[in-house]
Amino acid sequence: MSSLTGALPTAALSLHERLAAAKTASRDLAIADTDRKNRALRAIADGVLAASDDILSANELDLANGREDGLTTGLLDRLTLTPARLQGLADAVLQIVGLTDPVGEAVRGSSLPNGVKITQVRVPFGVVGAIYEARPNVTIDIAALAIKSGNAAVLRGGSAAIETNRVLVRVIQQALASAGLPADAVQTIDDFGREGAAELMTARGFVDVLIPRGSADLIQAVVTQSTVPVIETGAGVVHVLLDESAREDWAVDIVRNAKVQRPSVCNAVETLLVHRAAAERLLPPVLSALRAEGVTIHADERALPFAPDAVPVTDEDYATEHMSLDISVKVVDDLDEAMEHIRRYSTQHTESIITNDLQNAERFLAEVDSAVVMVNASTRFTDGGEFGFGAEVGISTQKLHARGPMGLPELTSTKWIVRGSGQVRA
Amino acid sequence: MSSLTGALPTAALSLHERLAAAKTASRDLAIADTDRKNRALRAIADGVLAASDDILSANELDLANGREDGLTTGLLDRLTLTPARLQGLADAVLQIVGLTDPVGEAVRGSSLPNGVKITQVRVPFGVVGAIYEARPNVTIDIAALAIKSGNAAVLRGGSAAIETNRVLVRVIQQALASAGLPADAVQTIDDFGREGAAELMTARGFVDVLIPRGSADLIQAVVTQSTVPVIETGAGVVHVLLDESAREDWAVDIVRNAKVQRPSVCNAVETLLVHRAAAERLLPPVLSALRAEGVTIHADERALPFAPDAVPVTDEDYATEHMSLDISVKVVDDLDEAMEHIRRYSTQHTESIITNDLQNAERFLAEVDSAVVMVNASTRFTDGGEFGFGAEVGISTQKLHARGPMGLPELTSTKWIVRGSGQVRA
Structure with a gap:
């Protein structure tokens, strides 16, 4: 294996040339068989481990720069x-090897009355662009998912991770080449800074779909520019509704699970709504379970009597994805x-009703316009792994193309x- | 039925208020059953005929204004x-009554190991926006397709058709009301001019998907702004390739059909490519058949000897959707x-190879990156009706969400x- 540090072979290429190289490479990826793509993925997994020292050194450099630039603890x-x-x-990456290759799957088809046969088959997009922030794991993750689905990838991973990403992209490029696939199929454009991101967002004809991953601000910027x-992978201001007829044990278990099992993710609950006829019965045990886990309660006027240690809830709370042990209660x-x-x-993103009332359950499922609507289940189930997809590209909160967990x-x-x-149209 | 002329009930609403009204109405449309939606559609069909006089008068007014403004014959x-x-x-519209309602269709589903049942079902987008130019038939067409699929619609049909569209939208709104659906579900914003179109394009949160229909310039403007x-419904620079082994009768029939059966549509062929080993055998009969139909041949250097009456082809010809009896030959x-x-x-959009060589056919189908790829068939088959969809929303040339004929x-x-x-995540 050649050296993993220093400039990439594509370093001298302009951004346009890199996009063009990815586009050209995408044609080989699109027709590569599953065995070859899996060979590349295994080589990436091996390469990441074999190059650990180089990757960690590069990462040290990024971390040192990040500390100097005053990055937050969370970002670091x-x-x-x-x-x-x-x-x-x-x-x-090895888990992605085990997933079914979607390319070539026949989605539907028929014979027309004149004998013409039509079949709709899955094909790669071509070139997938990704814009994300200082998360080098996304570099490997998106590249592996793109390769398995026959796509080339152009990655803009943020200047804070530029050293780490450069080594990771080299590992990926060498793995592609070792499997007989074009190394150009995965490109980084971190060295072009913000200008590179802007060009990626307008590279029509070169990039077929763009996936932003990161903060709400980042996603908003990509969507509007x-x-x-x-494909928008959005934030989750997620609700659980305790209906009048909710079972107490389910209410306690589900609310606790939805809030505290992993509060920093998008499918964690942010606001608990409680039917007034159930407040007196359900709020004491539910809030007590939350308090025991260290959750801060933000309560509205009618919930406050059941939560003496709560802080008053604000409209801003209702609109916020806390990603922490905070919950609004109304x-x-x-x-x-x-x-x-x-x-x-x-x-x-996701909303769940806890109820034993069939009509209310069906109304909630039909009328709440979210990617995932649930009855009597924890919102934490909104997840590609839980849904049986094996890996998750993200959770789409838009309605076009994909909605909810994406595989x-x-x-x-x-x-x-x-x-x-020889058929012609009459 | 109340008067069909004069201002619409929504005339006094601001653009934002109309979008909000459509959004609110979309909630009723989304849960309306098929019978009710079909009742509205039948009322539209009846209404269009019952209001013929008012519609044609309004149309006369638009035409008079259009002539004064110097609209081209084609636009008029x-x-x-x-x-x-x-x-x-x-x-x-009555044909759309007969189509299967897509709303509620279960696309896939499974039981998770813990007993949680997940089902992915089709739901309406919510509010569909449409931007098109001076084609009042699209007003009825898009509104009917939107209603059947449970969507509200906000229509920007162009100031040249403003009088006609106003009457048509009133017919639609009265039909909705007569079926017990909110009249606000279909709105026109023609009276806001270009500013209205601009606002529609950025109405995130109010409009879920935007469909431009019309010229390449219009589509480009919508896509970039x-x-x-x-959902991009694009132009068709469509190719037919005569491979070395192409049957002469199929070559003649398919090229003629693809070019002359309806030259003004997007699935008509624009460029004929011919393998050099087949040029001498195939070009004389194919070009002779085209000449007999009045087609103008734009030939490259190597095709010119077979087409003495041809004009030399230019790079611009290759890139142009002629929509006329012109064909480039290379x-x-x-x-x-x-x-x-x-x-x-x-x-x-669509490309077709005429060949008897299995390997070449398979390579062409696999490697040509178009919405529809064909072997030994006329490109004119790229059509929702021909594909058995019953009606066509348009032909998507993008890769996200829909590709090819849309139903x-x-x-x-x-x-x-x-x-x-009661399940929670472990």
Whole structure:
């Protein structure tokens, strides 16, 4: 294996030339068989472990620069790689090896009355662009998912991770070459800074779809500035509604699980709505369970009597994805008021109703306009792994193309194959 | 039925208020059953015929204004309604009544190991925006497709058709009300001019998807300016390749059909590529058949000897969707040169190879990156009606969400329904 440090072979290329190289390489990726793509993925997993020292040295450099630039502790933590995290990354890549290749899957098809046969099959997008912030694990993750689904990838991972990403991209490029695939299929454009991100967002004809991953601000910037089609993976202001007939044990278990099992992720609950006829019965045990886990309660006027240690909730709380052990609690008159609140504040990610009333359950499932709507289950189930997808590209909160947890098929488009024997249109 | 002329009930609303009204109305549309939606559609078909006089008067006014403003003959023709065209519009709406309602269709689903049941079902987008130019038939067409798929619609049909569209929208709104659906579900914003179109393109949170229909310039403007997700229905620079082994009768029939059966549509062929080893055998009969139909041949150097009356082809010809009885003809060395030409000039709409060589057919189908790829069939088959969709929303040339002919299901998103019994995540 050649040296992993120093400039990449593509370093001298302009941004446009790199996009063009990725586009050209995407043609080989698109027709590569699954065995070859899996060979590249295994080589990436091996390469990440074999190059641990180089990767960790580069990461040290990024971390030192980050500390100097005053990055927050949270950002520094996400930027940090360790031997254990590298092992985790390699394992994740090997898991993608085991997933079904979506390319070539026949989605539907028929024979037309004149004998022409039409089949809609899954094909790669071509070139997937990704814009994310200082998370080197995403570099490996997106590249591996792109390769498995037959796509080239152009990565803009943020200047804070530039040294780490450069080594990781070299590992990926060498792995591609070792499997007989074009190294150009995965490119980094970190060295072009913000200008590079801006060009990526408008690279129509070179980039087929753009996936932003990161903060709400980043996603908002990409969605509003990009002329390339975007798949929005959004924030989760997630609601659980305790209906009048909710079982107490389910209410306690689900609210606790949805809030505290992993508060820093998008499918954790942010606001608990409680039917007023159930408040007296359910709020004491539910809030007590939350308090025992160290959760801070932000209560509205009608919930405050049940939560003497709570802080008053604000409109801003209702609109915030806390990603922490905070929960807003509001008492509502009925299902309609609950759904009105959800319409106003939800990011349309996941909402769950806890109820034993069939009509209310069906109304909630039908009328709440979110990617995932649940009855009597924890919102933490909104997850590609839990849904059985094996790996997750992200959770889409838009309605076009993909909605909810995205697996490998969501990284593909389709094309229609038409087979005739001389037919013409009458 | 109240008067059909004069200002609409929504005339006094601001653009923002109309978008908000459509959004609110979309909630009722989303849960309306098929019978009710079909009742509204039948009322539209009846209403269009019952209001013929008012519609045609309004149309006369638009046409008079258009002539004064110097609209081209083509634009004036598209703007023109006649009793026969109104009958055609009513018939098209009744055809949509007969189509399967996509809303509620279960796309996939499973039981998770813990007993939680997940189902992905089709749901309406919510509010569909449409931007088009001076074609009042699109007003009825898009509104009917939107209603059937449970969506509200906000229509920007161009100031040239403002009088006609106002009457048509009133017919639609009265039909909605007569079926017990909110009249606000279909709105026109023609009276806000270009500013209205600009606002529609950035109405995130109010408009879920935007469909531009019209010229390449219009589509380009929407795609680059919109922050709302767009489904691009693009132009067709469509290719037919005559491979070395192409049957002469199929070559003649398919090229003639693809060019002359309806030259003004996007699936008509624009460029004929011919393998050099087949040029002498195939070009004389093919070009002779085209000449007999009045087609103007634009030939490259190597094709010119077979087409003495041809004009020399230019690079601009190769890139142009003529929509007329013009065809570019180019002789290529082999399949690779043909696919290279297609990569350079195709709009990725439809390409067809005429061949008896199995390997070449499979390479062409696999490697040509277009919405529809064909072997031994006329490109004119790229059509929702021909594909058996019953009606066509348009032909998508983008890769996100929908690609190729779009039917009613392409006007829907999905949502995940999760049914548990108290499960939490471990």
